[in-house]
Amino acid sequence: MTAYSGASATGSSAPPTRARAVVDLAAVRANVRALRDRAPRSELMAVVKSDGYGHGAVPCACAAREAGASWLATATPQEALALRAAGDTGRMLCWLWTPGGPWGEAIAADIDVSVSGMWALREAVEAVRTGGRPARVQLKIDTGLGRNGCAPDDWLELVGAARAAEAEGVLAVTGVWSHFACADEPGHPSIAAQLAVFRDAVAAAERAGLAPEVRHMANSPATLTLPESHFDLVRPGIAVYGVSPSPEIGQPADFGLRPAMTLAADIAQVKRVPAGHGVSYGHHYVTPGETTLALVPVGYADGIPRHASGSGPVLVGGKWRTVAGRVAMDQFVVDLGGDTAEVGDEAVLFGPGDRGEPTAEDWARAAGTIAYEIVTRIGQRVPRVYVNGPGHSD
Ligand SMILES: *Cc1c(COP(=O)(O)O)cnc(C)c1O
Secondary structure, three states, X not given: OOOXXXXXXXXXXXXXXXXXXXXXXXXXXXXXXXXXXXXXXXXXXXXXXXXXXXXXXXXXXHHHHHOOOOEEEEOOHHHHHHHHHOOOOOEEEEOOOOOOOOHHHHHHOOOEEEEOOHHHHHHHHHHXXXXXXXXXXXXXXOOOOOOOOEOHHHHHHHHHHXXXXXXXXXXXXXXEEOOOOOOOOOOOHHHHHHHHHHHHHHHHHHHOOOOOOEEEEEOHHHHHHOHHHOOOEEOOOHHHHOOOOOOOOOOHHHXXXXXXXXXXXXXXXXXXXXXXXXXXXXXXXXXXXXXXXXEEOOOHHHOOOHHHOOOOEEEEOOEEEEEEOOOOOOOEEXXXXXXXXXXXXXXXXXXXXXXXXXXXXXXXXXXXXXHHHHHHOOOOOOOEEEEOOXXXXX
């Protein structure tokens, strides 16, 4: 898999941009290796849904493959088909189906399709009967998340129907899998309960004659902290990008992980204003004294949470500043106090933290959300710039 989408140049020939999300592909590779070390007896399925959590699905998928991810996963079939179109030929799973979905295309592309109920199994079987190759189907059991997945009461019916279709040669059941509700809260009683339901579901599938290649449950927090959940493969997403699933799990560095994305923008204006000057819509910030304001040219259209108005942290000139007043669609302001800056100086919103910049976790706290949302929501107007891509010696 060699195709890369989006910006890849970082040399002096690249035109300057207002803002950029620099994605360190060496960090992605190192994170995948660190996760494989955590689950040494399991394969690794790198989750690259939602454009690789905002980092760019194709470059991150390539990096994950290079570091030994034998599987990729996406939510939608369209995301999986896009990876095939970019040249990926390895094992791949997608799970978020609705009636009338592209079953035939996914099956033809040798993508494992997840089935959580009878309607989905019927659509997969129908796609094969109308001229497809046998489908690779993974059955998903809801072990307690209460979201996608077959209810335990319906499991035997689904398993029986899948086994019958398998016996006919229409499909192969390649996996049985599930997803945790609270793996990011170590010790939560639902974790052991879900594991018990999963083991029963796997046993029931085997009694019905199924012999899945892979059984899997572990998302990032479970990959990091719960070896008994690793089964045949682990399925981390956020940790691939070097972000911790939750403060309770720990800091990325505790696990040898490094945040891959650095979000920065070039200051677009610097000006002196008197005391008592209102700043941004609604004048929710009023300068406490004569001061210098700097304009940071990214806003909620770029994924900067408006909920971080008055609280989001930004590194300017080596110091942490705070968003002054409201985050607007395209811009926000920071108060530099007694300091100044030049137009064109870099404002770093978040990164790995080792240059003193805030992290995605800091923004999550400021906006009352999780770091997953901070990185994933960065908008398409912000170019992704890839560094340490293929050929870089790790
Ligand atoms: C998003 C997702 C994952 C990855 O979760 P992380 O917490 O990012 O590791 C795994 N499995 C399913 C079903 C998901 O939706």
